[in-house]
Amino acid sequence: MMKLRAILIMTVYAILVTFASFWMAKQSYSWFPPEASAESKLLDDLFSLFTGLGTFVYLGVIGPFIYSLVFHRASKYDTSDAPPIEGNTWLEIIWTATPLVLVLTLAFVSYRTYEKMSIRGPMELVHLHVPQVMEPAYAEPFDSMPQQQIQDAVEVAPIEQIDVMAKQWAWVFHYPEQDITSTELHLPVDRRIRFTLRSEDVLHGFYIPAFRLSQYVVPKQDINFELTPIKTGTYRLRDSMYSGTYFAANQTDVVVQSPSDYQQWLADAATQTPSAAFNQAAYEYDQTSERGAGNTKDKVAVRGWATIPPAPPPVVNYAPKHKPDSPAI
Structure with missing residues (x-):
């Protein structure tokens, strides 16, 4: 009777754990910024899978542990030995093979996801010289646009080429077809974008959280990768690699626009005379502050620690209007 009761309890618990795991997997989509690219859906699906399986494993282990602790604990003054129990060969095989198969499967799924996203690491780029095969990511978004409509739009439109220069501490974007430069990244929605990333000085990280993409920018290397924006809006590009004192200021807006608005922006930017952004x-x-005595004066940065001077402000056709932030002291 007690054995049947235990089996019934664990069966009900397993069902509840399964539902809880599915619920957590669905909830994980809300933990990220909006899905603004096809690649973001790929990564969110992968994270959802890991979240669901992680929840199932955690609750599947902690539940029986607590049950055994509560209902099968020794009485307060019981110092006798527990009954001798011999090992079970099949049980040993199952709980060894199951985690092995699970880990290998997750590793394969993760590899396929990152392969579709075409993300390359710095060691691979510098030393292995592996040809970069850009496989378009046609992930199903959560908005109202049908999947086939997105794929058709991306396949019909030509790939938009944008050159990206990272330096201490600024991003400069060059649109070669129109010969336009900007410190704000503008992209057309539902169109495949090919970036050529370059670094002027040190290692940088091209990171757009809404796109779920973080690509190393390696000095003396041209790095090509592609993505497909699928949702209009304004997002943020950050430098994910520490590149010196002001690396946190090395960020800018990413504006995803309709094709007509994008073409209008290009036309407006082309009419502007290049100036320092x-x-x-x-x-x-x-x-800076001036200090010294007599005719000897030195300019000292307010921050108070040694740093190299930032590169001169880039000269571009288009730069967003900024109100300078008050310097931190």
Whole structure:
């Protein structure tokens, strides 16, 4: 009777754990920024799978553990030995093979996902010289646009080429067909974009959280990778690699627009005369104080620690209007 009761309890618990795991997997989609690219859906699906399986394993282990602790614990003054129990060969095989198969399967799924996203690491780029095969990611988004409509739109439109220059501390985007430069990244929605990433000085990280993409930018290397924006809006590009004092200021907006708005922006930017753009790092560095005696005066950065001077503000056709932030003291 007690054995039947235990089996019934664990069966009900297993069902509840399964439902809880599915619920957690669905909830994990809300933990990220909006899915603004086809690649973001691929990564969110992978994270959801890991979240669901992680929840199932955790609750599947902790539940029986607590049950055994509560209902099968020795009485307060019981110091006798437990009954001798011999091992079970099949049970040993199952609980050894199951985690092995699970880990190998997750590793394969993860590899396929990152392969579709075409993300390359710095060692692979510099030393292995592996040809980069860009496989378009046609992931199903959560918005109202049908999957086939997105795929048709991406396949019909030509790939948009954008050159990206990272330096201390600024991003510069060059649109070669129109010969336009900008410090704000503008992209057309539902169109395949090919980036050529370059670094002027040190290792940088091209990271757009809404796109779920973080690509190393390696000095003296041209790195090509592609993505497909699927949702209009304004997102944020950050430098994910520490590149010096002002690396946190090395960020800018990513504006995903309709094709007509994108073409209008290109036309407007082409009419503007190149000029020096506002640069947060240069602005903060220039907030100096003078000290000294007599005719000897030294300019010292407010921050108080040694740093190299930022690169001069980039000269571009288009730069967003910025209000300088107050320098941190």
